[in-house]
Amino acid sequence: MAADGRAVRLAEIAKTIRSKNAGVDKVTFDVIFSSRADYDLVCASGCLARAAIAALFRVSEAEITDHVAFEPALAIKFTILREIASGSPGDADIFGSQQYGPLLDVEVRPQE
Amino acid sequence: MAPASASPSRANNRAMRIVCPNGHLGFAPIRTGSYEIGLGSAPDLICADSGSDDIGPGPLGSDVSTSPLQWQVHDLELMLLGARRLGVPMIVGSAGDTGADSRVDLFVEIIKDLAQKHRLEKFRIGYFHSSVLKERLRRVIEEGAVIEGLDGRPPLDLSSLTATENIVAMAGIHPYIKLLDAGADVIIGGRSSDCAIFAAPAIRAGFPEALAYLYGKLLECASFCAEPYAGKESVLGEITMDDIKVTALLPEQRCTPASVAGHAMYERPNPFYEYFLGGHIDMRRCRYEQYDERTTRVTGPEFVPANELRVKLEGAGKVGERFVGMVGIRDPYTVAHIDAVIGWARQQVEERFGTAGYELHYTVYGRDGILGRREPMRAVPGHEVGILVQAVAPDRRLAEEVCITGTRQMFYARLPSVKGTAGGVAFALDEVMAASPAYRWTVNHTLGVKDPLELFPTFLTDGGI
Numbered sequence: 021m022a023a024d025g026r027a028v029r030l031a032e033i034a035k036t037i038r039s040k041n042a043g044v045d046k047v048t049f050d051v052i053f054s055s056r057a058d059y060d061l062v063c064a065s066g067c068l069a070r071a072a073i074a075a076l077f078r079v080s081e082a083e084i085t086d087h088v089a090f091e092p093a094l095a096i097k098f099t100i101l102r103e104i105a106s107g108s109p110g111d112a113d114i115f116g117s118q119q120y121g122p123l124l125d126v127e128v129r130p131q132e
Numbered sequence: 133m134a135p136a137s138a139s140p141s142r143a144n145n146r147a148m149r150i151v152c153p154n155g156h157l158g159f160a161p162i163r164t165g166s167y168e169i170g171l172g173s174a175p176d177l178i179c180a181d182s183g184s185d186d187i188g189p190g191p192l193g194s195d196v197s198t199s200p201l202q203w204q205v206h207d208l209e210l211m212l213l214g215a216r217r218l219g220v221p222m223i224v225g226s227a228g229d230t231g232a233d234s235r236v237d238l239f240v241e242i243i244k245d246l247a248q249k250h251r252l253e254k255f256r257i258g259y260f261h262s263s264v265l266k267e268r269l270r271r272v273i274e275e276g277a278v279i280e281g282l283d284g285r286p287p288l289d290l291s292s293l294t295a296t297e298n299i300v301a302m303a304g305i306h307p308y309i310k311l312l313d314a315g316a317d318v319i320i321g322g323r324s325s326d327c328a329i330f331a332a333p334a335i336r337a338g339f340p341e342a343l344a345y346l347y348g349k350l351l352e353c354a355s356f357c358a359e360p361y362a363g364k365e366s367v368l369g370e371i372t373m374d375d376i377k378v379t380a381l382l383p384e385q386r387c388t389p390a391s392v393a394g395h396a397m398y399e400r401p402n403p404f405y406e407y408f409l410g411g412h413i414d415m416r417r418c419r420y421e422q423y424d425e426r427t428t429r430v431t432g433p434e435f436v437p438a439n440e441l442r443v444k445l446e447g448a449g450k451v452g453e454r455f456v457g458m459v460g461i462r463d464p465y466t467v468a469h470i471d472a473v474i475g476w477a478r479q480q481v482e483e484r485f486g487t488a489g490y491e492l493h494y495t496v497y498g499r500d501g502i503l504g505r506r507e508p509m510r511a512v513p514g515h516e517v518g519i520l521v522q523a524v525a526p527d528r529r530l531a532e533e534v535c536i537t538g539t540r541q542m543f544y545a546r547l548p549s550v551k552g553t554a555g556g557v558a559f560a561l562d563e564v565m566a567a568s569p570a571y572r573w574t575v576n577h578t579l580g581v582k583d584p585l586e587l588f589p590t591f592l593t594d595g596g597i
Contacts, residue, residue, distance in 0.1 A: 036394070040186075040398070040399045041185075041186050041399060042399055042400050042401040043185065043282070043283060043401070043576065044185055044189070044283075044446075044573040044576050045282070045283035045284070045285065045573075045576055046283055046401055048397075048399065048400065048401055050394070050397060050398070052390075052394055076508060077503075077506045077508075078505060078506050078508070079506060085283070085401060086401045086402040088402060088403060088404065090393070090397055090403045090404075092389065092393035092396075092418065092419075092420050093390060093393035093394040093396070093397060093403070094390065095393075095394065095397060095403075097397050097402070097403055099401040099402070101283065101284060103504060103505070103506070104504075105189075105572060105573045105576075106185075106186070106188055106189070106573065107187075107188025107189045107190060107571065107572070107573070108189070108451070108570075108571075108572040108573070109451055109454065109491050109493055109522055109524045109570040109572070110491070110493040110495075110522070112495045112501055112502055112504070112520075113502050114186070114187070114188040115186050118502045119502070119503060119506075121502070121503070122503070122507070122508045122509075
């Protein structure tokens with residue numbers, strides 16, 4: 021995070037931001053950090069909390085089937101039900117591998 | 133040079149070692165350098181998973197592999213020659229991407245051909261099938277048993293079953309153990325839980341179930357559990373009565389607590405639980421420690437047996453024949469009114485072909501092509517957009533006509549204030565193209581069974597001379 025406490029983009033502090041199928045009806049998202057400090061900052065900021073994810077991806081919280089802070093990997097992970105099952109006509113991302121795009125620009129604001 | 137953890141001398145504690153050369157055998161070829169290092173580290177087995185449902189419903193629906201035959205042969209040849217040279221078993225699960233019976237039979241034939249080609253001394257091949265006949269499931273449904281849906285799907289009904297082409301069941305450790313007991317030197321498995329391929333020999337040898345399933349889970353994607361990122365490189369896993377150690381074999385790679393834990397959560401909904409036929413493991417209390425420079429040690433998983441045996445089923449059904457068209461748009465007014473342009477073209481299709489009996493999909497790249505309605509930026513499209521038009525219908529002729537109409541009529545869309553009146557879209561190709569038929573996942577369900585082997589008949593045959 022910026023030393024003066026300004027907001028930073030998630031892409032600037034996360035080591036890995038990725039999405040991938042978790043079975044045929046879900047896409048799972050992993051945001052992984054290099055440092056404990058960045059992981060703690062993002063966890064505390066709430067920018068990847070369940071409600072924030074629901075708002076970002078325009079889904080209901082019920083469509084987020086899993087949401088966990090996974091400390092051993094310094095990661096935040098969540099899983100969203102697909103609108104269209106992988107590979108059905110109309111699905112444009114069979115592997116679910118490009119669904120993470122909107123996460124890159126998430127603003128991380130240190131907690132007041 | 134192999135790291136110390138891969139040196140052929142071992143700890144006093146009883147241990148089993150498995151080399152995993154590829155996380156999806158055949159999908160892209162094994163890299164041989166790290167694999168050779170693995171063969172030099174005294175493995176007890178060589179194991180690899182060859183399947184995935186990531187590849188979409190097409191391969192299972194049409195009963196083909198998505199991996200090219202040459203790469204399948206390449207990987208099987210490396211594994212077979214290595215395993216026979218060392219005199220250790222080789223196990224491949226979820227053969228040929230889908231694990232369907234035809235893919236298992238194909239892999240068995242490849243193994244036999246390779247054994248002839250290299251004039252290998254006679255050995256036992258064990259294999260098992262995992263395709264499930266629709267008729268069997270029809271009887272289950274008619275007898276009133278519930279084939280429960282996964283991920284929010286309703287129970288399987290007869291209409292979904294009728295719309296299905298092919299179904300595979302996902303095996304646990306059981307057929308692998310049965311075939312190892314029967315003396316198989318090479319095992320080709322049908323569709324299987326990735327972790328079962330590695331857990332089976334470890335559990336058979338008496339290692340704790342919790343550690344054995346985690347062992348499989350950590351090894352199944354080969355070098356994806358190491359860093360920096362490199363695909364198709366071998367890794368070595370060692371299980372003891374107390375722990376698991378995972379070692380990167382490519383000299384440039386390391387297994388670190390972060391890379392191994394990061395992999396533990398890869399492509400699964402939750403990093404704390406892994407489900408398979410017969411139970412699940414709980415990884416909430418796992419500990420990851422750096423053991424030596426390239427090895428991470430993991431302890432602490434718990435095994436939770438299932439109250440009821442339920443087998444996961446995967447099934448794919450054909451939606452229809454498919455044609456695709458492409459158009460581009462540069463006029464900002466037209467881009468801003470793209471939904472009206474699509475609406476116009478859809479209306480022309482409906483006037484000619486009615487509203488049912490086909491599917492017509494528009495994917496608008498540059499606006500929300502990849503995320504659809506979930507795209508936060510869909511209100512601010514790019515200065516130009518590209519649109520993929522897909523038409524799916526029971527026969528090719530109708531699919532082609534719907535596609536041509538749905539594509540070309542975008543050219544004639546009537547927008548009230550458009551400046552350009554000589555064509556509303558740009559064509560790079562003034563044609564539509566035949567694509568592969570469209571399939572969908574019709575079955576993502578579980579079936580209750582009394583015996584974990586009942587959907588997985590096993591067979592033995594010989595290879596070599």
